[in-house]
Amino acid sequence: MHDIRAIRENPDRFDAALSRRGDAPVSAELLAMDEARRAKIQAAESAQAEANKAAKEVGAAKGRGDEDEFERLRKLVAEKKAEIARLNEEAKAEDAALTARLAEIPNLPADDVPDGDDEDDNVEINRWGTPREMNFAVEHFEIPAVKDAMDFETAAKMSGSRFVLMSGPVARLHRALAQFMLDIHTLENGLTEVNPPVLVRDEAMYGTDKLPKFGDDSYRTEEGMWLIPTSEVPLTYIAAGHVIDEDYLPRRYTAHSLCFRSEAGSAGRDTSGMLRQHQFEKVEMVSVTHPDESDAEQKRMLRCAEDILERLEIPYRTVVLCTGDMGFGARRTYDIEAWLPGQKAYREISSVSTTGDFQARRMNARFKPAEGGKPQFVHTLNGSGLAVGRCLIAVLENGQQDDGSVKIPAALQAYMGGRTMITADGTLA
Structure with missing residues (x-):
């Protein structure tokens, strides 16, 4: 606002x-x-x-x-x-x-955001890792170790297109990724874990700038509740209506949750595999900060997300989005794009955005200055830390071997019972 x-x-x-x-x-x-x-x-x-x-x-x-x-x-x-x-x-x-x-009016871009029309004008600011040479690389759902454990046909019978039914070692690996991310964010990055509702009222969607403009992109129940498009919504809305003591800032939260999006504007895009789904999971990061600290906080959150990929040995690049590619509520957004060998391309796996006081004004979230004076609006930030399904894709595709098996990253092996690979026939070994 x-x-x-x-x-x-x-x-x-x-x-x-x-x-x-x-x-x-x-x-x-x-x-x-x-x-x-x-x-x-x-x-x-x-x-x-x-x-x-x-x-x-x-x-x-x-x-x-x-x-x-x-x-x-x-x-x-x-x-x-x-x-x-x-x-x-x-x-x-x-x-x-x-x-x-x-x-209805989008947030104003920060002065240092590059001008541009679309994703082709985004500016790369960092690159980590070197993609492996693989003349056998295929997309995640075509890997022999994965084929039987990623069932799109049965999911479509239940729910329609853009759903997946995962089972066996692949389902366990997906769960392990979320647990790994939460452990890093809570034990090392200082975030407070939250288990939020996935159904919210209009006020929470409006306060986090998802309404009125993007109502068609989300699912609404007959009772008028909304399935969250991301846990950014409930995590950020924790601050709604509060006047927080300055000494209590920053507030840093993380949550692993189901997310739901109708993908109303994405017809024909990323229809193969599980890259773009109606139901998916994310580990989200949200910070509520003093205005003077929000730019530094965004960079800190970006490093938290990049570090997850580095521990998983996934090559990536980081870009700052141009003015024409930023989301509605963002002042500045950094996208992290993981290397997917099956597509031979970098694809978005995290967005880390600062909204300034844009969301805080909508939900009346303020802080009380320590030196006295009138309450001021906080700044809010959000970022994927990371999208679990897309991270699974990156782990599977980057870990695939020429015999059809998948190597499990060292950082996840303890979460997988000490197993180091998914064999070509779909078993843990």
């Missing part, structure tokens, strides 16, 4: 920042709505002042026996009360309209 006062103070800067995203200027429209709202408020205040003055004079007119003046003033007070009620309702409607319009 944007601050209308900041737009009022510098409309040209606001429009210029939006134009970097490829969006048309909107400050004139917003300021006109703001002026209409403020005019109603001022008119209501003026009417209230007139009503207060007349109310004081009613008693005096009654006291001196001036019945005509008494009736006139009494009638005026009643008329002003009705006028005030009408103006307040109109001001409330104007305010709701302005708030709704502001909620």
